Amino acid sequence: MKNSTPLVLALACALGAAAVTAIAQQMPSDPPAPGEPGAPPPKGHGPMMGGFMRLDTNHDGKISREEAAKDPKLAAKFDQLDVNHDGFLDRSDFEAMRAQREQKRFAEMDTNHDGKISKEEMLAAMAKRDAERAKKRSEFVDAMFKRLDSNGDGMLSQDELAKAHGPGARGPGAWGGRKGQRPQMDMKPATPAQ
16 A cells, blocks of 8 residues: 555546546537527627627527617617627627727837836836726715715714615615625715705
8 A cells, every 4th residue: 555646546547537538428519600590609708798698689699780779879889899890799899899908908008109018017007097996986985975974074974874775774784785785876966955
């Protein structure tokens, strides 16, 4: 039993090979090509792909102008989004848009226009993005305080938070939702106290 490591490794490799063979035998041979009946929707993630699949009523992996007409916002931007101008929105259009965004980001970071991004340029771009995010967070908090700070003391009490979410919304959960979630509130400009 002193030198059992090679035996254990050989056994593990044999079991792994058997598992791979079993899985391969269970897989279908060739999936249908995009556009054929039964073809899977284009790969992707997030709400964009959910909307894509919802609008692709004939499941051909692309959205025609007629299918896009069901979503007025999409229909209004159809020509702009149809990057390859083939009359459909498909994976190639989304990939082209992503490539355009990446080129734009690269150009914004490459401040000396040498076709390369230095560590300093990347740090400067990150600092700029962080400053923009901090500004948005500050504006959000300012708007929230203007709306919820009913006595104007610059602080939010539990009562003020509870009032923001109606009767029964008291205690630590007064923000609504689960712990750690940002409250959902209407950020209309505050009306001056009378």
